[in-house]
Every structure is written in structure tokens, then in C-alpha cells.
Amino acid sequence: MSRKVKDQLCNMLIWLSAAFSVGILVLVVGFIFSKGWSKISLDFLFNDYESKTQYVTLESDQAYQAPASLSESALFSENLGVALELKEDHYEIVWMDKESPLKEATNNADEKVKISKGDCVQQIKVSGKSLKLDKKTDQEEIVKALNENNTLVMKVMSVGGGIFPMIVSTLLLVLVALLFSAPIGILAAIYLVEYAKPGKLVNVIRFATEILAGIPSVVYGLFGMLMFVNTLNLGMSILAGGLTLTILLLPTMMRTTEEALKVVPMSYREASYGLGANKIQTLSKVVLPSAIPGILVGVILSIGRIIGESAALLFTIGTFAKLPVNPESGNFSLLETGTSLTVRAYIEVKESGNVEMAAAIGIIILIVVFTLNLFSRLIAKKFSKANN
């Protein structure tokens, strides 16, 4: 009797614990989605983070017709073929004619500027006068200003709030970190599994790897700052961040590759040697090909780790959300600063208390990581089937 009760009690505890673990996940993921979901849209993914203001010159040569489906509160300009509407405290472009002069707008440097729906019009300069547009501005005056002259200057702001620059920077970080850590990690694992004989050297290498795996990422951040940012003089840059992550990833990379190599049956190697192949041939033609799926799983999981990392990047890549493009040459450069998704999420919370933005970034990260996990599972499954 008491044994039965005890058993049942233990059983209950076990179920409860499992429920708790899963419950926590539901809670955390639920929280992230409920806070951030309303922000997710294509604009959020592809917009620039900072808003950008431009002064554009417009030249009108014909009159335009208002579309039939225009809301009553919208202001329409026949002169420009554009409709504006007051949203909160700013005027937004809600409709544009296909041939509207706004499509041919040029900025102060005579470069063509792309103006799209959703951009804000902040100011109109026409016939030597200037009119600021906000909720206090008289609407009739706005329409009058828009239609007054064939040439006018408009101050247009494209709204930011997107995470595109961070996505690009994060991808570049993944690229740099994998570019270095994958070859090093794989080659090192090959040494440990295929070449090394048990002894002091192997022990040292293993111990070093264990230590690397245990070092907190904030310490990696300090090290990266000192070594890459200052000593190697890379400055806060994608490259410095990527190299810091390279070291951080090394132990994971080595461990997964080692596991993958160990799973390759000894008989494969023996058969290869039996056919007269040497060690390198055996490695490159027999062992590695059958270990590749396992290695790939390791690489994919590392991508997840890079995307989620923040403490190691805090002091190594910078905080300004911009594409890593050299402003002078216009080329992508790894020596430019940038900021990753997670670092920005932290700064958003810290500087503006913007939990929604952080959660929205979290949703994107979760979706990517979840897909990566699924992907690695698929590969692992195929792999185990192929080996049987």
C-alpha cells in the first residue's frame, strides 16, 4: 500500500516537473509573442531602423484626378496627384498617382529619391513661404500650399522602425564566425579523433576546449574588446564581433564534429585502408563524407548560438543600427560598426523601455532558431537512416 502511494507520488512529481518545464516555455514564448506580435510586418523586416528626412524638389506639369476610394479626411492635391492624411500628429502620404511628380522627386544633391506610401510630409516650401505640417496646421492652407505653384520643395520623412540593418549585420556576423570557426573546429576535431594518441598534449587540448566552453560570454566580450578592438585595432566592427564569436563557438564546433566522426564505423576506415588508400584519402573520401550531416547539424546549431548572443558583442560591434557599408566608397565592409538583433533589443529596453520592440525582435529570432532546429533535426534523421 505505502509503496503504491509512494510510487504514485513520485509519478506525480515527475509529471508536474515536466509540465512545469513545458509550462515555462509556453509562458516565455507566449509573453514574447503577445508583446511583439503587433509590430511584426514586412515593413518591420525590411525598413531602415532610423528614420530619414529629405528635402525634395517637385515639378508639376499636369493636373491629377482624385481616386474614387479616398477617405473623407484625406487632403488631395490636384497639382501633385497625392493625398495626405493626418495620423496622430503627422501627415502621411496615403495615396499617390502613378505619374505623380513625387515619383520624379530629387533631393538637394539632384539625386532621385524614392518616396512611398506611408512617408510623412513635414513641411512645404513654396513661393518663398514655408509651412510646417502638424495637427495644428490649418488643412485648407495645406491644400492651398500644395496647389499654389508648379515648383515646390517638400520635407519628407521615411519612417524607420525596421530591423533590416540589424538582420544584415547579424547575418554577416554568422558568416564571419562560421568562416573561421568551422574550418578550425572541424580540423581540430579530426586531429583529436583520427590522429591524436592519448597523452599529455591531447589532455591539454581537451582541457582548453572545456575551459573555452565554460567561459561566460561577458568575459569573451572583454577579451574581444581588448584583443580585436584595441590590440589588433579593428575598432568596434563586425569583424571584431565575428572573431570574438569564432572563439566562443570553437568548443561547440569541435565537440559536434568529434561526435560526428566517432559515429563513422571503424569498418569504413578499415575497408578503405584495405583497398590501399592512405590516411588522407580515407579521411577525405570516406570518413568526412559520412560525417558531413553530423557536422552540418553542429554548424546549424552554432548559427542559433550566434544569433542569440549578446554579452560577447556588447563591447565589440557597436550600437548604431546601420548597414555595414563604408560611407565613402559605398561598399560593404566588415570593418564598419553595426549592431546585432539581440544587442539592439537590449539597448531598446535599456534606453527607451521599449519592451515591444525587444519582443518583436525576439519573435524573429525565435522563428529563425526554431526553423534551424527543425532543419538540423531533419538532417540528423536522414543521417541516421543513411547509416543504417
Added chain:
Amino acid sequence: MKKDMSLNKRRVVLEKFFHGVFLLAALIAVLSVALIIIFIFGKGLAPFFSGNEYGTYSFIDFITGLKWTPQSGEYGVGYMIVNSIFATFGAILVGVPIALFTAVFIAEIAPKWLAGIVRPAIELLAAIPSVLYGVFGFAVITPLVKQFSPYPTGDSLLAVIIVLTIMILPTIVAVVETAIRAVPKSYKEGSLALGASKIQTIFKVTLPAARSGILTGIILGVGRAIGETMAVILVAGNPESGIATTIFSRVRLLTTNIALEQGYAAKLHEQMLFSTAVVLFIFIMIINLVLAQIQKRGGDR
């Protein structure tokens, strides 16, 4: 004949070359550790030796100090060390039983379809970036803790422990599950044949047999908990002095100290933050040494 010789020779050279390349790659890990030690220790230990350009600081005061006030030149990490240990210990205390039972659930109790849901769910828990745990803690856990706290704030050791507990769960579950699965079937069958119930078998036979795996999991959990930064920085409260006297006290931890102030620090202050990193590093070294011992003993069995 001569041609064969040279071919053979070339082969040997090639083999040697690749051997060298592989070895070099493996040594990069060692080199990295060496570099990290040189850089972190070099900067972090400098203040404790005379002749430091920014002035010296007593190591004893550093390690036992209960106050960290850079503006008045006091750099004591003693209280952070104790707080870090409290937080880690607390997370282990709460997290290990839950993780252990969850691992048992996945490996032994759950029907296959359910295990197939729970396992990836817990893996996903590991994939959530720590910043988001911080945001979650900030927005959900601290307000909850505040409800029970005698103090007017929810930023507390308890909040830190809860966040850390969640974060170490997946690490421990994964290791323990593997360890349980590695227990030979014959052990269990023997126990069941002797009339023991399934639960009895799990607790009397399987878990003891998986002991070294469980210990490994716990140690890895300790490592993860002690090094976590971004998840706890938003919920810890980070006062400039004081060991936690109750579970509701605000705490500053070794890791958060670095992340909070590194952006501003210069000269001696910056060096002292590196000294904080040295302390963390030593913790990790100790943990790894213990781990190596456990694995050695586990291997002997």
C-alpha cells in the same frame, strides 16, 4: 623503382603536412585560452602589483570588500562573489530536481509521442536568447515577486534565481537524459524481474547508475548560471554594496558588474572590471577541474 620512391616520399610529406595542419587547428583552442588568460589576467591583475600606472589596490580589499563605488575608489567584489554563489546555488536547488524529473519523464515515463513534444520544447528553451529572458523577467517575474516581497521592489535575488532556474533547465535535462539512456537495459530488467515497480527501478537503479552523468549536468548548470549576464542584469537591482540577507534583497553579481560599467570605465576602474572577470574565470576553472575529476571517476567505474 626510383619513381616509386619519390612518390612514396611525397606521400609521407603530404601526410606529415596534413598532420601538422590538423594539429595546428587543435592548438588554436589552446592558444585562445592562453591569449584570454594573458589579456584578462594581464589587465585584471595589474592593479594588485606595485608600479601599476593607474595606482594599486589591495587584493585582500578587492576580494573581501563589500562595497563597489568607483567614484570613491572602492572596488570590493566580495559581496558579488557571495551573491553570485547564492544565485547559482538557489538556481541549482530549484532547477536540479525539476530538470531531473523532467529528464526521467522524457527518458522513461512519457509515451513516445509526448516525449517527442517535450524534448524539442525544452531544446527550444535553450535557444531563446538570454536578453529575452531578461525582458521576460523584467516585465513578468519582478512584478510577480513584488507581490510577495516585504520590500517595495521586485528586483531581487529570488527573481534572479527564477530566471536562472529557467535558463539552466535545458542544459541539465539534456545531459541527464543522455545519461539515463546510457544505463544498460539489463540493469532495469534485473530490477523489474526482482519485483520492483517502475518508479522504484528508476529511483533505486537507473538514477544511481546515471550518477556521474547527473553530476556532470549539475556542474554544467552551475557554469551556465554563474556566467549568465544579460538575463539577470534587468532583474537583479544591482546595488553598490551588500550581501543578500534575504531572498528578496537586491543583488549585484560578478557578471552584471562588468556589463553595467564597462561602457564607461577607464583606467583603474576598467582594470578592476577585468579583475572581476578574473574572479569569474577562476570560478570556471574550478568548475572544470571538478568536472574533469567526476568524469575520470565515472570512467573508472
Added chain:
Amino acid sequence: MNLKKLLSLVAVATVSLSVVACEGQTEKKEDQKTAESTETPALKEGVIDVVSREAGSGTRQAFEEIIGFNGEGQTPLTENVTIKDGNGVVATYVAENEQSIGYVSFVTLHENEGSIEGLTVDGVEATPENVLNGDYAVARPFEMVYMDENLTDVERAFIEFAASQDGLDILDENGTIVDNSKAEAFDMTKYDQLSGNLMMGGSTSTESVVKALADEFCALFPKVTYEYNATGSSAGVKNAIDGTYKLGFASREIKDSELESGLQTMTLCMDGIALVVNPTNEVEDISTEQIKEVYTGNITEWSALAK
């Protein structure tokens, strides 16, 4: 099957909640015991939850200097303090914690109106006008610093723009305090076809206003781009000296030790530091003396502040 799933979900939710709740309760009992034995049992009723910023923050340095504590030979900051590492988290924290008091930049107060409330200091309301005429005591400058030899035309134009009527208007719109009554309009014809990158950085408090300023500047000169790394006031000054940033920004006065290297400074604008409390808090005024007492731990109860 579906029912099963639903049931398990419900179970999961209740269990996770109850476990958390249980944890809280059992620990509370223990805590009450320990609280009795420790010296300062801070009771929830009416205790002030003092919030400050992290050491090194420009806002904190300015705040402490104005109020007059925590400096050399002065009373140190109370040990009973919550440290938050940004204007934003201080605002969010105060919005969620009824008994807290914190300090944030006017810019932050401006952005969070409604969720936090600014106190009047010595009976003076926290408004730009009161800072300008010197009535509101807790104010500090936003400083721009640079090394003259590092500058190109782009930075020179930007410096001129920042001091012009157009620049000051933007600073004004973003919640900082400027006296734009005497400034002249920016004459952009002097700078024909500027191009280049404004490499800037420094204080986290100045980030949003400098970005607004730079955005307008880049609209005038479309071939100019800008960059602002928010690394903190001290780093802003340090990096301006070594040339990493062409223009550095600090949300406090520049120290004499920092000026030794030949650094040039320009006060961009003034910024008030608002003492903020939760909207449910009934206290409306605090004196500078009381601020000092609160932040050094001599006043710990809200009742001591309410009249």
C-alpha cells in the same frame, strides 16, 4: 486527443503558476523570520525605493554634482538603492513600482508622459522655461566635444548648423532646452556639395536629439551620412580625443582633466533632470535638500516628504 491536449495545457498553466506562487509563499515565511532578526527591516508601507543610474553614467554624475552628494568628502549614495542602466529602464521601472523615485532626462520624461510623473523641485515645475531662467535647479548641459585638427568641412558645417536657429529648433522640438531667440538661420550656401560621414558617439542620453539633428543635417546635404554609437559620456570624450569619433557627446560638464589634451567643447543645449515618481504617488514636490536626504539614505519614508 484534442481534449487531452487542452487538458494538459490547462494543467501546465495552473501548475507553473502555483509553483511560482508556492515558492513565493514559503520563502516569505522564512523571510519574515530573518527580517525580524536583521537590523533594518524595511517595511513595505511607505518606504522609498530609491533608483539611481550605474556608476559612470553622465546623467548620474551630473545629478550627484548638482545635488551635492557622493563626491569627495560628501555623504555617499545610500546603500539601499536600485541601480538601473538607462533612462528607459528607469522610466519603465518607476512606471511599474509605486514607491520608487528616480531621475531621468527631460527628453525621457517628454517621451513617457502619462506613465511617470515629474516632481516639482523647490516648488518649481520641471519645464524648459524654468531651466532657462535658472529657477529649476537640476539641469545639466549636453556638450559636444572635438579635437580641432580632426575636423573636416562636414563636421565644421555640422557644428555651425547645431548652433544655428534651424539646429536649435530641432533640439527644442525634441525636448531639450535652448535659447533660440538670438541665433541666426543656417546658411547652407557656404557649404557647397558637402559629402562625407559624420562619425559621432558618446552619451546615451544625447543619442536621440543628436540623431534628430544629424537627420536634418543629412537632409540638407544628402551626400552626408552619419553614425552615432551610444557608448556613454566618458567614452564619448575619450573617443573624441583619440579621433575614433570626430564629434563626441557628453550629458554632463566636461572635467578639467579631460580638457588637458586640447579638447574643444561646445554646449549644444541644456537638459533638465526630472525627479520622477509613479503616477499613483501623491507627493508632488521635493526640495533639493530632500533629494539629497533621500539619495543619501537619511529620509527613507514617503511620509517624511508628504506635507
